[in-house]
Amino acid sequence: MTVLVNGAAGGVGHFAVQLAKWKGAHVIAVASGRHEQFLRKLGADEFIDYTRTQAADVVSGVDLVIDTVGGPDSSRFLTVLKRGGTMLPVFFAQYDPEETASLGITVSNIQVRSNGRQLAEIGRLFDEGTLQVGVDSTYPLSEAGSAHTRAAQGHIQGKIVLTVVS
Ligand SMILES: NC(=O)c1ccc[n+]([C@@H]2O[C@H](COP(=O)([O-])OP(=O)(O)OC[C@H]3O[C@@H](n4cnc5c(N)ncnc54)[C@H](OP(=O)(O)O)[C@@H]3O)[C@@H](O)[C@H]2O)c1
Structure with missing residues (x-):
């Protein structure tokens, strides 16, 4: 699976990068150039400096986009997904249902919720060094x-x- 993380260096994004790697994904990190070394150390396979290159111009066929940035033009990431792919914005977002239907994309809106089993597993991943803060x-x-x-x-x-x- 190929996962693109937008806002990859931030509080949410840098964990998304590491968790996607932990699950065996090929990870494309989108952030400003100053974060490249940080994100490659965390396992990013590809790095896109959004101040120089628009991901939608150079990436396609992605299975999952995790967007931690959003903004009025957040739908620009829809075209990097393949048919059957998933858009996961971590902010409240609305995409044009006709556009997502025609592209064959699922939009998944999730919010933080407490889950003791998952937190225990994440704690173990920090203890063993798989995840870093x-x-x-x-x-x-x-x-x-x-x-x-x-x-x-x-x-x-x-x-x-x-x-x-x-
Ligand atoms: N759904 C949830 O459960 C949940 C939980 C926590 C947070 N959130 C939300 O998630 C969002 C991110 O939170 P956060 O704590 O990760 O924020 P954060 O720590 O401020 O990180 C945001 C990152 O985005 C990067 N960025 C800014 N503009 C960008 C652009 N145009 N393209 C790509 N990267 C860009 C910033 O650095 P550079 O510009 O230098 O790359 C920064 O590293 C917020 O809206 C927050 O409310 C949601």
């Missing part, structure tokens, strides 16, 4: 406002961490 930056809880400022600047690589002194 990219840390963009770390702030004490008392400086949570600075963490929000960092988040608003964009270009996040991994997660922003708040530390709590016990």
